[in-house]
Amino acid sequence: MIGLVTGLMLLQAAGAMSSGDVRAAAEADADAWRTPDPENLVIMEFGGEQVLIELAPHFAPQTVENIRELTRSGYFDQTSIVRVQNNYVVQWGAEEEDVQDGTTGAAPNRGTARDRVPGELDRARADEDFTSIDQRDTYAPTVGFSHGFAAAQDGNEQWLAHCYGAVGVGRGDDVDGTDGSSLYVVTGHAPRHLDRNVAVVGRVLDGMDAFHDLPAGSGELGFYTAGETKLPLDDVRLASELPEAERPHVEVMRTDTALFRDWVDTRANRTRDGWFVRSAGAIDLCNIPVPVRFPDRDEGAN
Amino acid sequence: MIGLVTGLMLLQAAGAMSSGDVRAAAEADADAWRTPDPENLVIMEFGGEQVLIELAPHFAPQTVENIRELTRSGYFDQTSIVRVQNNYVVQWGAEEEDVQDGTTGAAPNRGTARDRVPGELDRARADEDFTSIDQRDTYAPTVGFSHGFAAAQDGNEQWLAHCYGAVGVGRGDDVDGTDGSSLYVVTGHAPRHLDRNVAVVGRVLDGMDAFHDLPAGSGELGFYTAGETKLPLDDVRLASELPEAERPHVEVMRTDTALFRDWVDTRANRTRDGWFVRSAGAIDLCNIPVPVRFPDRDEGAN
Known part of the structure; x- marks a missing residue:
């Protein structure tokens, strides 16, 4: 190389x-x-579309482990898309009222998943795990990538950034009351003010268009209301659950x-294709x- | 006050x-x-939805004047949505090949609109017209608002920023070959690298959801291909063309x-609603x- x-x-x-x-x-x-570890690769199907998500255990190990267990146990297969807010997020899994109440632990098909996991909002700064892009950023002193995920750090801590495609964990007011049963993906302009307020646990590698095809919810913050049909998740599993030959390559x-x-x-200095007049x-x-x-x-x- | x-x-x-x-x-x-000047307010209808756009004559006076003339003459009423690229732009008006060739001037219903208008990518810096937000920005030394539009400036010049909802002018490789007959709106994460490469001529005040409801085009860059049905624009006019009582308030x-x-x-320091744990x-x-x-x-x- x-x-x-x-x-x-x-x-x-x-x-x-x-x-x-x-x-x-x-x-x-x-x-x-x-090649992502098959234990970190979630395959999610709904409405005839397939989405691939890579989990980020380096940043949210306990939440990721809980998401794996919920996935293996069939928890997500009994849930739906619950929220579509244009230029913000699509959310699925636990129903919003259960997330607010912290009662998602009562749902079936959870296997040994825990009811509550500490909010993993950031981790100790690890320079050896961070490639700075040397760019000025509105929200953080330093930004770059870690293990393939857009990330940021300050003098003490490091965290994943809410960029388009980032997958985070829905929570109520209790920052330690999440269990990974409610997940959302960023579908528009990066809401970076959510950084370190919610645990980012992965990102969508493929299939973002499937989220854009969903109709916006008519309720507050884009939640679907009682009169609206929620699209069910048809199948959610880890690649590691599949025989090797059937895993997405x-x-x-x-x-x-x-x-x-x-x-x-080259992304920062685009001038060469004849169209850009100013990099x-x-x-x-x-x-x-x-x-x-x-x-x-x-x-x-x- | x-x-x-x-x-x-x-x-x-x-x-x-x-x-x-x-x-x-x-x-x-x-x-x-x-209250926006009715000469700067475009009312656009398609698929049963209405979109309101405010034009920005302070930044692109010649292009805006051309867009007004095209609108009044019924040019846009004969056009369609031509491009939908998720997390990027929706584009309407002139067909892409005509934009590339610079041949849009041959279309009917143009009134006295010019075939070519100089690319109005920025203007001389005008501090008295600029409210800085005092925030660090990746792309510009100073950012803020001017006449209600998100804007940026350096030591010499000032320009409108490609934020979500910004409306810009499609063009081919010739920066001075536009006429305002091809327009796009930013529908996702701000493509700020387009700043000063394309003239931003306004922003959507209301109706962004109508753009999100459109299916993505299957062609390169989200352009609709020959086999796909393009949604026609049903009615595009200036508020000033309507009797005062019928104008949107x-x-x-x-x-x-x-x-x-x-x-x-308060947007920069959100902590008070009980949910945010870190501003x-x-x-x-x-x-x-x-x-x-x-x-x-x-x-x-x-």
Whole structure:
């Protein structure tokens, strides 16, 4: 990989590299990609669509373990999409009143899942686990990526950022009263003010369009009301529950490589495709998609 | 208004003010609102929904004048929604190939609209027209609001920001080849790298949900392909074309008042509703909705 990176750096020095160039280089470089642990890969089906979510155990280990247990036990299969608020979130799993009351633990099909898990809003700063993108950010002193997830840190702590596609845990007023039975995904402009107020537990790798196809709820904050039909979740499981041959073959671009830094640079300096007349010379953390590819399918999505 | 603002500042000093408090104070204060010029108010109907757009002549005077003429002449009434890309834009008006070729001037119902208007990507910095929000921003040295629109400036120039709801002008590679016949609205995370690459000419005041209801296009960049049905625009006109009694009665919160600065402050420091456990102490320019109200309807939207 050293030779490749050196080559890219020369291209960049000549001002000749584009996002497409980096993407093409990445396609040819197996080391630029990682395969998510099947224990961290949730396959969710509803309305004939399939969504893939990668969980983030490094940041929310207890909540992620509870989500795994709820998934394996069939908890989510008996739930629905409960909320669609345009440019904000889609939420599924436990009914809102149960989340508020902290009574989700009474539902069936929970296996050994705990009723309450401490709110895992951030963790101790771990520089060795963090690739800074060296960009000014409104909300945090330093932003970048950790284990493939958009993240931020200050002098003491590190946390995942509420970017488009981030998956978080619905909760009531009690920050330690969550159990992972209520989940939401960010579907619009990053609500970064939620950072460290809710545990981010993963991100959607594929299938975001399925959330955009859902009609907005008419209730407050986009919750569906009694008169509205909630779309049920048909099947939610971990990839690790499937025989190896049936697991989705998905790969995610590593975020701890020189190639990824080149990817960020070209996103920040888009001028080469003939259309841009002025490079921003900067890039918002949440405007950096981490590429995902499906070697069995095609050239990849995202 | 002085007395009111003083009262709010006392509340704030005591740490007692919330967004709801500011909104309530604003509702009682007629001076906190402005009524858009009917020459700047576009009423667009499609699929049984109505969208209101306020044009921004201070930033794109020639393009806005052309859009007014195209609207009055019935140009847009013969066009459709041509592109829906989730978390990015919905685009309408001229067909994409005509935008690329610069051949939109050949279409009928253009009145005296010009075929080409210079790209109005920014304007000379005008401090007296700018309310800074004093927030760190990834893309610009200073961000804030001007004439009610999210804006940014550097030492020399000032421009409108691509926030959710911003309306911009589709163009091909020629930056001076636009005529305002192709328009788009930002429907997701702010693509601020488009700032100063495209002219922003206004923003949606009401009706964003209508754009979210549209199915994504299956072509590249979300353009509809030959096999897909494009939803036609049923009626597009300026409020000034209607008798005064039939114009939408809409008011927009002024962005050049002490009350608006309080609004921004409370958005940046949300802790008081019992749910937030940590205030961000900051707010992204594009996470500050400028409130809109409809005195004839209800308590207002947005």
